Amino acid sequence: MLTLPLPPPGAGRRQGRRGNRQWVLGVLAPSSPPSGSLCTTAWNRLPRVRDGCMERPGPGPAYCAKPPAAPVSQDLSLLLGRNPPVCNVAVETQSTSSEEMVPSSPSPPPPPRVYKPCFVCNDKSSGYHYGVSSCEGCKGFFRRSIQKNMVYTCHRDKNCIINKVTRNRCQYCRLQKCFEVGMSKEAVRNDRNKKKKEVKEEGSPDSYELSPQLEELITKVSRAHQETFPSLCQLGKYTTNSSADHRVQLDLGLWDKFSELATKCIIKIVEFAKRLPGFTGLSIADQITLLKAACLDILMLRICTRYTPEQDTMTFSDGLTLNRTQMHNAGFGPLTDLVFAFAGQLLPLEMDDTETGLLSAICLICGDRMDLEEPEKVDKLQEPLLEALRLYARRRRPSQPYMFPRMLMKITDLRGISTKGAERAITLKMEIPGPMPPLIREMLENPEMFEDDSSQPGSNPKASSEDEAPRGQSKGSRSPQPD
Structure with a gap:
C-alpha cells in the first residue's frame, strides 16, 4: 500500500532563529489524481492549496503557506548532487518540535600539527x-x-x-x-x-637535442675544418736546430720557412670559408671583407690548437715544430709570448675539431666588420653557427654550461692578438730584405687592423694606388683565388 507522510498540525510553522516565520510547503501536487484505488485514496488525503493557503482534509482551520523568499534552482538534482526523484509526487517534511532551525556552521580547520620538541636540543621542532x-x-x-x-x-x-x-x-x-x-x-x-x-x-645530453638542420650544419663545418687543417696526430713532426737556443731579431731562414707555411695556411682558410654553408651566397666584396678581417684570427687559432705544453712548442701544417725562441726568431718577435699565453688559455677548454671549426666559422662570418654591404645577411648566417656551437658544447659537457660563453670570449682575445700581429707586420717589413709575400700582404691590407701604411719605409706605391681605387674594383682585383 502506498502511503505518503502528512505534515502534523504544527509542522507548517517553524520559528526561525531571528523570529521570522519560516514556511515549508514541501508539496508538489500534480493537476489530477493518479489512477488506481490505492493512489486515489492517497490522493484524497493530500492537502489542497487555495489562494496561497493549504486546506487540511476534514475539520480544522486551513493554514497559509508563504512562498519561499529566495528562488530555487529549476534542477534540484544539480544543487543537491543527487539523482532526481522517481515519483511525481513528493512530500518532504521535517518533524521538529519547538527547537530553532539553526543553519549548520562550517567545520573548523584542523589544528596545526604539533611535533615533539627537538630530540637533540629540546627546542621547537619543525x-x-x-x-x-x-x-x-x-x-x-x-x-x-x-x-x-x-x-x-x-x-x-x-x-x-x-x-x-x-x-x-x-x-x-x-x-x-x-x-x-x-x-x-x-x-x-x-x-x-x-x-x-x-x-x-x-642537464642530460638528451635535453640538448639538435635539429636535423643543425646536425647537418655541424657536419659540414666540421668536415670543412678537418679537410683544410689536419690534426696534430696526423702530422709527422720534424724540428730544426736553427737559432733554437737564443733569441735574435730575425732569423731569415726561419722567416722564409714561416712565410711559406703562412701562405699555404691562408689558402686553406679561404678554402674553408668557401665550404661554409651560405658564405659563397654573399657578395664578392663581402666575402673578401670577411676574409681579410678574420684570416689572421683563424690563423692564430689554428696555430694555438697545435700547442704542446710539455715541450712548449707549436706545430705547423707540414709538421714543422718550433719552440718559443724559434717562433720569436721566425718573425713573431714581441708577439710570441702573447700567442703562447693564449694557447695555454685554450687548453682547459679541451676543444675538439668540431668546436674549433665552429668557432672559426663564427670568427669569419661576423656582421660587425667594417665596410660590409649586407651586414644583416651576414648576421643571419652567423645565428645558426652560434646555436650549433652552444648546443654541441652543452651536449658534449652537460655539467659545464659555462663552456660556450668562455669559447666566445676567446674571439675577443683573438682580435686583440690580430691587431698586435698587424702592428708587428709593419715593423717586419723593415726587417726583411725583400718584399712581403703577396698573399700575406693581401691579408694584412685590412683597415680594421691598421691604417694605410703607404708612408712606411718599404711600402709598395702600386699597392697604395690600388687602395685609392673604387672599393668594389679594388677588392675584386685583390681577391685570393686558391685552387
Whole structure:
C-alpha cells in the first residue's frame, strides 16, 4: 500500500532563529489524481492549496503557506548532487518540535600539527628530519657535518649538556647526541644523491637535442675544418736546430720557412670559408671583407690548437715544430709570448675539431666588420653557427654550461692578438730584405687592423694606388683565388 507522510498540525510553522516565520510547503501536487484505488485514496488525503493557503482534509482551520523568499534552482538534482526523484509526487517534511532551525556552521580547520620538541636540543621542532623530530638548527648542523665529513673536538670530558642555549658551545657533543637520538647518515647521503640525480637529469645530453638542420650544419663545418687543417696526430713532426737556443731579431731562414707555411695556411682558410654553408651566397666584396678581417684570427687559432705544453712548442701544417725562441726568431718577435699565453688559455677548454671549426666559422662570418654591404645577411648566417656551437658544447659537457660563453670570449682575445700581429707586420717589413709575400700582404691590407701604411719605409706605391681605387674594383682585383 502506498502511503505518503502528512505534515502534523504544527509542522507548517517553524520559528526561525531571528523570529521570522519560516514556511515549508514541501508539496508538489500534480493537476489530477493518479489512477488506481490505492493512489486515489492517497490522493484524497493530500492537502489542497487555495489562494496561497493549504486546506487540511476534514475539520480544522486551513493554514497559509508563504512562498519561499529566495528562488530555487529549476534542477534540484544539480544543487543537491543527487539523482532526481522517481515519483511525481513528493512530500518532504521535517518533524521538529519547538527547537530553532539553526543553519549548520562550517567545520573548523584542523589544528596545526604539533611535533615533539627537538630530540637533540629540546627546542621547537619543525618536523621529522633524518629520522627524528628536530629543529631547523640541528637539522642543518647534522647535514653539514655529514656532507663535509667534519671532525670536531670536545675540550672537556665529551659529556657536555646540549640544549637550545648550549648547543653551539660544543660541536662534538652536539653531533654525538644527533647520533644518539637516531639521526641517520644514510638519510643525508640519499637526500644529496637525489638532488644530484635531479640536476643530472635536467642537464642530460638528451635535453640538448639538435635539429636535423643543425646536425647537418655541424657536419659540414666540421668536415670543412678537418679537410683544410689536419690534426696534430696526423702530422709527422720534424724540428730544426736553427737559432733554437737564443733569441735574435730575425732569423731569415726561419722567416722564409714561416712565410711559406703562412701562405699555404691562408689558402686553406679561404678554402674553408668557401665550404661554409651560405658564405659563397654573399657578395664578392663581402666575402673578401670577411676574409681579410678574420684570416689572421683563424690563423692564430689554428696555430694555438697545435700547442704542446710539455715541450712548449707549436706545430705547423707540414709538421714543422718550433719552440718559443724559434717562433720569436721566425718573425713573431714581441708577439710570441702573447700567442703562447693564449694557447695555454685554450687548453682547459679541451676543444675538439668540431668546436674549433665552429668557432672559426663564427670568427669569419661576423656582421660587425667594417665596410660590409649586407651586414644583416651576414648576421643571419652567423645565428645558426652560434646555436650549433652552444648546443654541441652543452651536449658534449652537460655539467659545464659555462663552456660556450668562455669559447666566445676567446674571439675577443683573438682580435686583440690580430691587431698586435698587424702592428708587428709593419715593423717586419723593415726587417726583411725583400718584399712581403703577396698573399700575406693581401691579408694584412685590412683597415680594421691598421691604417694605410703607404708612408712606411718599404711600402709598395702600386699597392697604395690600388687602395685609392673604387672599393668594389679594388677588392675584386685583390681577391685570393686558391685552387
